[in-house]
Amino acid sequence: MKQLKSIGLWVSLLAVVALGIGPIANRSASLRETTYIIMQVIVLAASLNILLGFTGYVSFGHIVFFGLGGYVGLYLINAQNWPLWSAALAGGLTSGLLAFLLGKAILRLRGAYFALATIGINEAVRAFTNNFDPFGGPIGMTLNFRVYNSYGGAANALWLVYYAVFAIALLAVVLNFMVKNSKFGLGLMAIREDEGAAEVMGVITPNAKTWAFVLSAILPGIVGTLFFFKNGHIEPGDAFRLDYSIEMLVIVMLGGQGSVLGPILGAAGYEGLRNFLLTSPLFKNIQLSVAGALLLVIVLFIPAGAVGWLRRRVPILRKVLA
Amino acid sequence: MTVLLSVQGLTKQFGGLQALTQVTFDLPQGQILGLIGPNGAGKTTLFNVINGVYHPEVGRIIFRDKDVTGTKSYDLAHMGMARTHQIVRPLNELTVRENVMVGACFGRENHNLSKAAGIADEVLEFVGLDSRADQLAGSLNVAQKKRLEMARALAAHPYLLLLDEVLAGLNPSEIDGMIQIVRKIREQGITIIMIEHLMKAVMNISDRIIVLDYGEQIADGTPREIANNPRVIEAYLGNSSLADQLLEEE
Numbered sequence: 001m002k003q004l005k006s007i008g009l010w011v012s013l014l015a016v017v018a019l020g021i022g023p024i025a026n027r028s029a030s031l032r033e034t035t036y037i038i039m040q041v042i043v044l045a046a047s048l049n050i051l052l053g054f055t056g057y058v059s060f061g062h063i064v065f066f067g068l069g070g071y072v073g074l075y076l077i078n079a080q081n082w083p084l085w086s087a088a089l090a091g092g093l094t095s096g097l098l099a100f101l102l103g104k105a106i107l108r109l110r111g112a113y114f115a116l117a118t119i120g121i122n123e124a125v126r127a128f129t130n131n132f133d134p135f136g137g138p139i140g141m142t143l144n145f146r147v148y149n150s151y152g153g154a155a156n157a158l159w160l161v162y163y164a165v166f167a168i169a170l171l172a173v174v175l176n177f178m179v180k181n182s183k184f185g186l187g188l189m190a191i192r193e194d195e196g197a198a199e200v201m202g203v204i205t206p207n208a209k210t211w212a213f214v215l216s217a218i219l220p221g222i223v224g225t226l227f228f229f230k231n232g233h234i235e236p237g238d239a240f241r242l243d244y245s246i247e248m249l250v251i252v253m254l255g256g257q258g259s260v261l262g263p264i265l266g267a268a269g270y271e272g273l274r275n276f277l278l279t280s281p282l283f284k285n286i287q288l289s290v291a292g293a294l295l296l297v298i299v300l301f302i303p304a305g306a307v308g309w310l311r312r313r314v315p316i317l318r319k320v321l322a
Numbered sequence: 323m324t325v326l327l328s329v330q331g332l333t334k335q336f337g338g339l340q341a342l343t344q345v346t347f348d349l350p351q352g353q354i355l356g357l358i359g360p361n362g363a364g365k366t367t368l369f370n371v372i373n374g375v376y377h378p379e380v381g382r383i384i385f386r387d388k389d390v391t392g393t394k395s396y397d398l399a400h401m402g403m404a405r406t407h408q409i410v411r412p413l414n415e416l417t418v419r420e421n422v423m424v425g426a427c428f429g430r431e432n433h434n435l436s437k438a439a440g441i442a443d444e445v446l447e448f449v450g451l452d453s454r455a456d457q458l459a460g461s462l463n464v465a466q467k468k469r470l471e472m473a474r475a476l477a478a479h480p481y482l483l484l485l486d487e488v489l490a491g492l493n494p495s496e497i498d499g500m501i502q503i504v505r506k507i508r509e510q511g512i513t514i515i516m517i518e519h520l521m522k523a524v525m526n527i528s529d530r531i532i533v534l535d536y537g538e539q540i541a542d543g544t545p546r547e548i549a550n551n552p553r554v555i556e557a558y559l560g561n562s563s564l565a566d567q568l569l570e571e572e
Contacts, residue, residue: 189416
C-alpha cells in the first residue's frame with residue numbers, strides 16, 4: 001500500500017523531469033524559454049491545488065502571491081543588493097505572510113464569496129503597488145543589468161534561473177504528495193467534502209485552512225521573484241494579471257484537482273494548447289476565450305479532470321496515479 | 323455515579339422562534355438517554371447546542387466538570403464528544419476507511435495516520451462495514467451511510483456519543499442490526515444521548531427519557547414513567563393504550 005503510493009510520486013516526478021530535461025539536454029535557449037513557462041505553471045498550479053484540490057476553496061486571485069513575490073524579490077535585489085536566492089526566499093515568505101494575515105479573515109467566507117474576496121485582494125495589491133513609490137508606482141522597477149554579472153552574465157543567469165524553477169517544480173510536486181498523504185491533508189480533504197462535518201469530527205478548520213492558504217502562497221512568491229528577475233522588469237499590469245489566475249484554475253481542473261499528477265498534466269496540456277493557439281492565425285486573438293470554453297467543458301463533463309477521468313475508466317491506474 | 327454532562331437552563335432562540343426553553347438535566351456516566359418529541363420540538367437543536375454548533379443565549383453546559391458553554395465543536399471533539407447527523411454527511415470523495423480515519427485522527431485521542439487506519443479497520447468491523455473499507459463513501463446506500471456516521475463517531479473513542487435518529491429510514495432488519503450496535507457501544511461504557519422517533523426502540527434501549535415539546539422539557543423519567551405521563555401522551559404518543567402496547571412488546 002505504502003509502496004504503491006510512492007509509485008504515484010515517482011510517476012509525477014518523472015513526468016516533470018521528462019518535461020524539463022529537454023533544454024538541458026540540447027542547450028537550446030528557445031526551448032528553455034517555453035519550458036520555463038511550463039515549469040512555472042506547474043509550480044503555480046500545484047500550489048493552487050493545495051487550496052483548490054485538497055481544501056475545496058476556489059481562489060480567483062491566486063496570482064497575487066506570484067506578483068507580490070516578484071515585487072518584493074526584485075525590490076530587494078535592486079534597491080537592497082540582496083542575492084537572488086535570498087531575495088526569492090523573501091518573496092515567497094512575504095506571500096506566505098500575506099496569506100497568513102488574510103487567511104483567518106477571508107477563509108471564513110465560503111463558495112462564491114471567498115472567490116470574490118480573492119479577486120478583491122488581487123486588485124487591492126495591484127492598486128497598492130501602483131501607488132507605492134519604493135516599488136516604482138505605475139512604471140514599476142527595472143533591474144539594473146549589472147546585477148546579472150554576479151551570476152556569470154545574462155546568458156548564464158537565465159540558465160541558473162531555469163535550473164531553479166525546474167527544482168522548485170519538483171519541490172512543488174513533492175509538497176503536494178506530502179500534503180495529500182499526511183494527517184494535515186486528510187483534514188483538508190474532510191473540509192473540502194463537508195466543512196461542518198469536519199469541524200464536528202475535530203478538524204480545527206480555521207487553522208487548517210489558513211495553513212493550506214499559506215502553503216499555497218509560498219512557492220508562487222518564490223517563482224514570482226525568479227520570473228521577474230529573468231524578465232528584468234516588473235510593473236503592476238504584468239504582476240497581477242487576473243487572466244493568469246483564471247488560467248491556473250483551468251489548468252488544475254483540466255489535469256485533475258486534488259491529485260498530484262493533475263497539475264503537471266494540466267500544465268503540459270494547457271501550455272501545449274496555448275502555444276498552438278497563439279501561433280495559429282485563426283485562434284491567436286481569442287486564445288483566452290478558448291480557455292474559458294475549455295473550463296466550461298471540464299466543469300460540465302469531466303469535473304474530476306484528466307487524472308480523475310483516467311482513474312475512473314482504468315481502475316488499474318488508481319494505485320499508480322497519485 | 324459521576325455526572326458526565328450537565329445541562330443547566332439552556333435557552334436558544336432563532337429570531338422570534340423559541341427553539342429551546344430552560345432545558346435542564348444531568349446525565350450520569352454510562353447511561354443511555356433517549357430524547358423524544360414531535361418534529362420541530364428542538365431535539366436536534368439541543369444536540370447542536372450541546373455540540374457547539376450553536377451557542378445558547380442562556381444556560382450552561384458542563385462536560386466532564388468543565389464549563390463548555392460556547393466552546394467550538396472541534397474543541398468538544400478533542401474533549402471526547404462525538405455525534406452522528408440525522409441527515410447523513412459522508413465525505414463522499416474519500417473512501418469509507420478515510421472517513422473513519424478522520425474521526426480517529428482528529429478526535430479525542432489525536433492519532434497519527436497509521437494508528438488511525440488500524441482503529442478505522444476495527445471500528446468498521448464492529449459496525450459491519452469492513453468489506454466496504456476501500457469504497458468511496460458516496461457509493462454507499464443509506465443504511466450503510468448511517469453505519470458510517472456511527473463508525474466515524476466511534477473511531478474518536480468518545481466519552482459521550484450523540485446519536486441523531488440513527489434508525490430513521492432503515493428497514494426492520496437493518497434496525498435490529500443498528501440496535502445491536504447501540505447496545506454493544508453501551509457495553510463499552512460510552513454514554514449515549516439518542517434522538518429517536520421509533521418508540522419501540524427508544525423505550526427498549528433507554529435507561530431514561532426526556533421529552534421535548536416546542537422547546538420545553540415536558541417530562542423526564544424512566545421509559546415506564548414517560549409512557550404513563552399524561553402530558554407526553556397528549557403531546558406525542560397520542561393515546562394511553564398505545565403507550566402500554568409499546569411497553570408490552572419489551
